[in-house]
Amino acid sequence: MRANSAAADFLSRGGIAVCLAVLSWTSPAAGAWNEIFADGFESGEISMDRWAGQAANPLEGITLAESSLGDPVRTGDFGVEFRLALTDPVDEFGKRRSELRPRPAAGQPPFHADFGPLYRYEFSLRLPEDWSPDGPEIVAQWHGAIDLDSEGNPTEPRRSPPISLRTTFLETEPGSEQYLPAWDARVRWDANETTAMNMSTVTSMNLLDPTDATNDLGVWVDWALEVRWDWDPNGAGVARLYKDGVLVADYSGPNAFNDARGPNSKIGLYKWDWDSLAGIQLRVAHYDDVRTLIFAEEVPAMSWPGITLLALGVLGLAAIRRPKLSARK
Numbered sequence: 001m002r003a004n005s006a007a008a009d010f011l012s013r014g015g016i017a018v019c020l021a022v023l024s025w026t027s028p029a030a031g032a033w034n035e036i037f038a039d040g041f042e043s044g045e046i047s048m049d050r051w052a053g054q055a056a057n058p059l060e061g062i063t064l065a066e067s068s069l070g071d072p073v074r075t076g077d078f079g080v081e082f083r084l085a086l087t088d089p090v091d092e093f094g095k096r097r098s099e100l101r102p103r104p105a106a107g108q109p110p111f112h113a114d115f116g117p118l119y120r121y122e123f124s125l126r127l128p129e130d131w132s133p134d135g136p137e138i139v140a141q142w143h144g145a146i147d148l149d150s151e152g153n154p155t156e157p158r159r160s161p162p163i164s165l166r167t168t169f170l171e172t173e174p175g176s177e178q179y180l181p182a183w184d185a186r187v188r189w190d191a192n193e194t195t196a197m198n199m200s201t202v203t204s205m206n207l208l209d210p211t212d213a214t215n216d217l218g219v220w221v222d223w224a225l226e227v228r229w230d231w232d233p234n235g236a237g238v239a240r241l242y243k244d245g246v247l248v249a250d251y252s253g254p255n256a257f258n259d260a261r262g263p264n265s266k267i268g269l270y271k272w273d274w275d276s277l278a279g280i281q282l283r284v285a286h287y288d289d290v291r292t293l294i295f296a297e298e299v300p301a302m303s304w305p306g307i308t309l310l311a312l313g314v315l316g317l318a319a320i321r322r323p324k325l326s327a328r329k
């Protein structure tokens with residue numbers, strides 16, 4: 001009797017557990033990361049079908065890194081090496097950059113995110129051991145797309161990226177003139193549809209305060225940025241930055257410009273100030289394992305009334321089986 005009763009209790013509790021499992025499995029809050037883009041360069045090439053390049057030096061700015069040649073790679077046999085030199089020619093805006101933008105489909109234009117979904121951007125980055133601390137330089141950025149009029153002319157000025165991961169410096173003590181390499185990350189946003197020509201409508205802030213990067217030189221660092229792009233101060237914008245899986249910046253608030261199109265994404269080097277602290281002549285950095293993902297809300301297996309009926313059904317089954325077990329004594 002006692003055994004049968006215990007069995008009935010177990011079945012009943014089991015039924016409830018099944019119900020809870022079903023409910024949590026199909027909860028609307030559940031979801032999954034779906035891959036939009038991934039390249040670890042294991043095809044042995046930097047495919048222009050998969051990437052759009054911007055290289056001040058077309059020959060040496062962006063090249064394949066090969067482990068067989070002793071180049072640093074994060075995984076597999078290949079990665080990518082970016083170089084940017086003071087001697088590189090400047091672009092039409094007087095700037096130097098070596099950057100790659102992923103294409104979501106072969107030969108298609110570079111990826112631009114939508115406003116609304118949650119995205120996750122991943123990449124591994126290795127700065128060389130001899131990286132001298134200097135004024136800010138961008139090592140990954142997410143750039144807004146300026147709005148255009150009906151004839152395709154810009155209606156607003158070129159702006160700095162809404163989110164950027166940068167290298168910078170920290171002074172060991174105020175006035176010491178001894179500097180450490182550092183990371184930081186910036187956010188810029190503007191809720192106005194048309195950004196003022198003098199940028200007075202743009203808000204700029206730190207996502208990650210300057211953080212000592214001394215122990216990150218000569219080793220791979222796995223970065224991930226989770227973002228829900230939104231310019232609205234009352235909106236749903238978030239930006240979470242992970243370094244080697246550790247959350248190092250967690251921001252809720254506006255993180256974009258009010259544009260018709262959402263931001264793109266780039267890996268690589270962009271240095272605008274070549275007359276700063278360390279008198280840099282050349283920057284070299286390696287990247288690998290680049291992925292872009294979008295968070296998809298899981299479509300419930302059935303609607304909520306259906307789940308409730310299923311839950312009641314499982315509970316009912318447990319109740320029906322209880323007297324049966326008791327009667328068998």
Ligand SMILES: [Ca+2]
Pocket residue numbers: 040041042073074075076077078079288289
């Ligand atoms: Ca690789």
Ligand SMILES: [Ca+2]
Pocket residue numbers: 146147156192193194195257258259260
């Ligand atoms: Ca705009």
